[in-house]
Amino acid sequence: MNMSRAYTLLGKKAGYQGVLSVGRVQTPVLGLVVRRDEEIEHFIPHDYFTLDALIPYQNGTEHFDIRARWKPSEACLPWQDEEGRIINRKLVDNVASRIANQPATVTESEQDQTKQAAPLPYSLSALQIDAAKRYNFSAQQVLDLCQSLYEKHKLITYPRSDCRYLPKEHLAQAPDVVAAIANNAQEMVTAVNDADLSLRSKAWNDSKVDAHHAIIPTPKKASVNALSGHEMKVYQLIARQYLMQFYPAAIYAEAKLVFNIAGGIFIAKGRQLLSAGWKVLTGQQDEQEEGVDKVPPLPVGTVLQCREGEIKQRQTEPPRHFTEATLLQAMTGIARFVADKELKKILRETDGLGTEATRAGILDTLFKRGLLQRDNKLIKSTPAGRGLIHALPSEATYPDMTAHWEHQLQAIAEKGQAYQPFMQTLQGRLEQLIEQVQVAPVPVSLQALPAVSKPAFKRTRRAPKSKARTYKV
Secondary structure (H helix, E strand, C coil), X not given: CHHHHHHHHHHHHCCCCCCCCCCCCHHHHHHHHHHHHHHHHCCCCCEEEEEEEXXXXXXXXXXXXXXXXXXXXXXXXXXXXXXXXXXCHHHHHHHHHHHCCEEEEEEEEEEEEEEEXXXXXXXXXXXXXXXXXXXCCCHHHHHHHHHHHHHHCCCECCCCCCCCCECHHHHHHHHHHHHHHHHHCHHHHHHHHHCCCCCCXXXXXXHHCCCCCCECECCCCCCHHHCCHHHHHXXXXXXXHHHHHHCCCEXXXXXXXXXXXXXXXXXXXXXXXXECHHHHHCCCCCHHHCCCCCCCCCCCCCEEEECEEEEEEEECCCCCCEEHHHHHHHHHCHHHHCCCHHHHHHHHHCCCCCCCCCHHHHHHHHHHCCCEEEECCEEEECHHHHHHHHHCCHHHHXXXXXXXXXXXXXXXXXXXXXXXXXXXXXXXXXXXXXHHHHHCCCCHHHCCCCCCCCXXXXXXXXXXXXXXXXXXX
């Protein structure tokens, strides 16, 4: 609050009439968006090249090319970028010419079946992320819809939960909950009928349930017309995620072949969905299967013939702007934006920046105060947001400081650290920062900011002097 007042007044000196708020969670979030936007703007693309060996394969009437990607050796390091991509066209041209019409010998062969379990029931953040991806709902919108489903309609359990597990005792309610889903969302009758209530997912775990369990439907039945369109969409997301717990795992066949062609290493990987299991409820193509090539089960020592090398020229792409979903994912997985291993651990243990109950409000505040803006589905920083981040001390704009405070607060809660020394250090640092703001000139980043639609300050006129009252005696 003190820093918000200090920087808002600093902005006022520069002629900016909006609020420049600072917070231990909202400021690192704003910093994430600002740095991402500027990284995109300053990005300089460069060309790189891929090389696939095309190896014809025939088994009866089945005929296709095995596509094996070249794995450059250490000798190629001078012609690779930091991501290991080849940036020298002559090099791939040379390798492509060497492997054409050459024997391709299988040196490694792996075949395996893997199972992918259903995702756990929703926490609030997980629900907000999926609703943003599927329906472009904002975090605050999802929270409001959940509150209505919980308080008004009584159709879901407590929505502000950060837990994705369920107590075992809730299994007894499963038949009633499933029957309520079939009644409340008629589009899900088939999904309900195909659910196997004898199955048990890993969601049923008493040891991982705290004050509140995952968000699930209640056994209450309601009129189909009782819900708004948006409420029904959120209800169906929650119901679908619950039903997944009673579906079998998805099963994949995975294969990998390593070829030696003219002394070079080429790797082919394949993945095929054998049994959809819970994935039948998603109604969407599995993203992981897109572009995956067929790879037959060949034993080591098999010799085929490489027909040719296929070169593709590509260009590096900048990172993508944040969306509501990816920004929420960044907040819950903020540890990946921190270099310090100890701080990473702290942020993982505390589930990132903010809490289930506060993340939507934090984003809403940044939008309302004109520090972030929406561009269709994209979230971008405004000039005021950038100006504030560049005006603040760097330490305040990264999640590291918040993680350090969380670590100390946790130690205080566990009686491993005294409260008073922590507060004295914090207050001393805060006073130092505010003093710097008071004596420093207005930062360039806060000068010439665009006007705001709703100024935080109003011009006040000096009140006229009141005349002295006289009283009759």
